[in-house]
Amino acid sequence: MKKILMLAMFCLLSILPSTLQAQSTSTLSCGDTLSDSLIDGNLSHTYSITVNSGTILVVHADPLPLSADLNLSIEILNANGAIIGANVYTPDENPNTIETTAILASGTYQVIVSGDEAGAYQLFVSCIDEDGQVISNNNLVAGLACGQQIDNTMIRPDELHRYFLYLEQGVVMDVLLEALYGNFAEMTFELGLYSPTNQELDGISDAFKDIERRIYEQNIPASGIYRLYVKGFDSTDENYRVSIDCTLSDGNLSLSSSEDRRELEPTLLTPSELPTEIATNTPAEDHSIPPFVTPFDLIEGIPNTAQLKGEDIAIMYTFSGEENEVITLKYDLVRGTTSTDLWLQSPEKQMIFTSSLLLAESLSVQLTLPQSGDYQIFFTLTERPQPADAVFTIEVIREQ
Numbered sequence: 001m002k003k004i005l006m007l008a009m010f011c012l013l014s015i016l017p018s019t020l021q022a023q024s025t026s027t028l029s030c031g032d033t034l035s036d037s038l039i040d041g042n043l044s045h046t047y048s049i050t051v052n053s054g055t056i057l058v059v060h061a062d063p064l065p066l067s068a069d070l071n072l073s074i075e076i077l078n079a080n081g082a083i084i085g086a087n088v089y090t091p092d093e094n095p096n097t098i099e100t101t102a103i104l105a106s107g108t109y110q111v112i113v114s115g116d117e118a119g120a121y122q123l124f125v126s127c128i129d130e131d132g133q134v135i136s137n138n139n140l141v142a143g144l145a146c147g148q149q150i151d152n153t154m155i156r157p158d159e160l161h162r163y164f165l166y167l168e169q170g171v172v173m174d175v176l177l178e179a180l181y182g183n184f185a186e187m188t189f190e191l192g193l194y195s196p197t198n199q200e201l202d203g204i205s206d207a208f209k210d211i212e213r214r215i216y217e218q219n220i221p222a223s224g225i226y227r228l229y230v231k232g233f234d235s236t237d238e239n240y241r242v243s244i245d246c247t248l249s250d251g252n253l254s255l256s257s258s259e260d261r262r263e264l265e266p267t268l269l270t271p272s273e274l275p276t277e278i279a280t281n282t283p284a285e286d287h288s289i290p291p292f293v294t295p296f297d298l299i300e301g302i303p304n305t306a307q308l309k310g311e312d313i314a315i316m317y318t319f320s321g322e323e324n325e326v327i328t329l330k331y332d333l334v335r336g337t338t339s340t341d342l343w344l345q346s347p348e349k350q351m352i353f354t355s356s357l358l359l360a361e362s363l364s365v366q367l368t369l370p371q372s373g374d375y376q377i378f379f380t381l382t383e384r385p386q387p388a389d390a391v392f393t394i395e396v397i398r399e400q
Contacts, residue, residue: 030127030135035269037120041351044114053106054130060097070119072096077110089198122269132166138267146246147254149261153239154232163228167220170249175215180239187238190231196224303393314380321369328397331363336390347373
């Protein structure tokens with residue numbers, strides 16, 4: 001039944017005007033890190049994520065490479081389509097990062113990543129539950145506890161790291177932040193500490209940045225999740241250490257040492273290297289194909305077998321079509337567990353159909369071609385685990 005509904009949706013998309021872009025929805029999970037690309041005509045990606053009530057959700061996006069001019073923004077929508085706002089009690093929020101307050105209702109939410117131009121990006125998803133457990137596979141968000149140390153590195157100008165601590169009422173906490181290059185460190189840092197009720201216990205200010213910062217004898221008035229922010233200034237590729245020492249409510253000491261130290265590496269993914277701009281004002285025959293795309297002429301009347309693996313980033317099939325001609329695009333997975341993305345591009349370089357073939361073994365969709373000329377079918381890997389391998393067939397069936 002599910003496949004029938006999906007096919008019906010694809011058929012519905014095929015009768016829309018060619019200027020409208022079909023947008024597939026991919027599923028996210030807490031702890032996900034992924035890379036993808038925005039392309040001309042599709043500068044927004046929509047993801048879904050299911051979270052429990054009480055969860056703090058932190059979503060961050062970067063252009064790839066980090067120095068690229070691509071400006072990214074993130075929105076999170078609830079099941080009713082209303083925007084979930086960022087926690088206003090966090091310092092220096094940017095459009096490419098959202099840290100929510102505790103989610104009020106369990107359910108499926110949408111994460112929308114948008115850019116002002118085509119380009120690759122990376123996306124990090126972190127979750128903090130009501131007990132302070134942090135699910136994160138990036139170095140921008142991490143959990144901390146009394147008696148622990150974390151060594152971390154900043155690779156962006158004015159980077160912000162988020163640490164979440166569950167602390168019991170009556171604890172007295174000391175925080176030490178120190179640059180690891182000693183007195184000759186180029187980067188300066190600042191600390192911010194917020195209570196579960198968003199009370200600012202120690203604010204971040206440029207006036208107090210230094211190579212060493214401390215929070216002395218911070219009394220914990222109520223049990224809950226506290227948020228510790230580390231802000232870097234002046235430079236990049238500098239590392240620091242944050243240490244948490246506590247006098248517990250029973251009078252015992254929990255002191256940090258190298259025995260409970262974690263070293264976090266900067267999280268920087270490889271671009272998915274989808275074609276970011278194929279559109280051009282020059283005729284199609286003069287347009288050069290991006291070097292990472294392997295081109296093929298589609299052989300009609302039979303299924304064409306293709307494979308994506310290893311260093312193969314993208315492949316493209318070309319076929320000729322007539323205006324208002326009805327075709328059926330037929331895809332079948334032969335081997336492999338790696339998901340692929342498919343999109344069909346018109347002679348004027350407009351994307352007229354796209355689908356993320358996540359776990360899909362077959363797809364058959366009927367399309368009406370908007371104009372005469374050469375059409376291009378692109379395939380690329382949705383994700384690139386090692387080893388990546390996807391073998392499939394693609395066929396264009398013309399209506400008689």
